């Protein structure tokens with residue numbers, strides 16, 4: 001089967017490669033502007049019209065695909081094989097945890113020839129790659145998706161919430177969801193709102209380096225996640241990732257208070273305006289939050305899995321054209337999350353557009369682009385004016401959680417008043433009762 005589909009090539013580049021019957025991994029000879037280049041065809045990430053090959057030297061080179069370019073296939077690539085490792089033996093006395101795989105780096109392998117990362121591991125492969133899991137829990141595995149998290153949609157959150165709820169109703173002791181890190185915090189917020197009254201923990205887990213690399217963070221994160229899912233005393237949606245850049249401990253962040261903060265570091269996730277719920281080190285769970293919902297296997301889960309995707313996130317910036325707000329209203333959007341400046345402001349030039357939106361029944365909410373801290377729209381006239389137009393302040397929720405919550409609220413009701421009441425309620429720990437100074441120490445810990 002040609003691997004050109006899904007390789008990222010478009011337009012002229014796709015045409016040239018197709019004419020020469022090339023697939024990712026094949027060895028190509030490309031002639032352009034009198035020069036010849038040889039190398040392995042690698043997938044194309046991002047925009048652009050260049051064909052990318054990995055040369056013998058290990059360097060990647062992009063050759064612009066024009067009508068003058070000649071592409072020849074001079075060698076056939078071999079499809080990399082992955083033999084699933086033998087699954088470890090189950091110990092009946094251990095808690096029962098299900099690992100669901102949705103894709104992303106944690107469930108990927110590197111194709112060392114092309115240097116590309118591809119989604120290749122099932123949840124049971126992951127279990128086989130980290131055999132220590134067999135001493136922590138009886139693990140069941142299930143593939144829900146094999147997609148990079150940037151391609152997930154609110155419809156996927158709905159299906160995932162339904163799948164998790166089904167397994168919990170069947171009586172598992174905890175659920176782990178292997179997920180791409182890019183949008184993992186959106187999914188953790190979505191599941192926090194969709195899965196209410198949880199009896200057991202639901203822990204999302206990812207990795208910054210694929211599971212088969214020696215430098216992978218996948219094993220430590222998975223061990224922490226499975227340990228917490230099977231035994232932690234809390235029953236909330238959490239997100240498990242490295243605490244620091246070293247392979248020492250995993251922290252479990254609260255699903256509505258966590259954000260990806262670094263493009264590549266292993267400790268990319270940070271709790272924002274809140275503290276992690278727990279930490280797992282040497283298979284010991286330490287609780288680091290002073291309040292949490294307790295594990296209670298007898299509690300009945302409440303499933304509210306629907307999201308309205310007609311919700312937009314509008315980042316305020318100097319010079320923002322109010323026509324952007326009007327555009328969403330005219331397109332029939334039901335909610336707008338404004339990412340305001342400072343304590344909760346947008347320019348007065350946007351006021352009329354905001355009034356037009358709320359008058360039409362669009363729910364307009366505001367979170368601060370500062371990320372840390374809490375909006376206070378009573379300090380300056382600008383904030384007071386926005387409040388008088390019906391803008392809903394989202395306290396210390398940061399914009400991404402605010403967006404997901406607005407989608408969720410409008411997925412429960414089409415009545416703007418009811419949606420506003422839901423937005424204001426603290427459904428899943430998304431509002432902290434007080435603003436936390438970031439230098440404050442963690443309970444049980446030396447620092448954040």
Ligand code: ASP
Pocket residue numbers: 103104105106147148149150179180181182183206207208
């Ligand atoms: N783009 C990948 C994803 O989010 C990155 C990762 O898994 O870390 O699926």
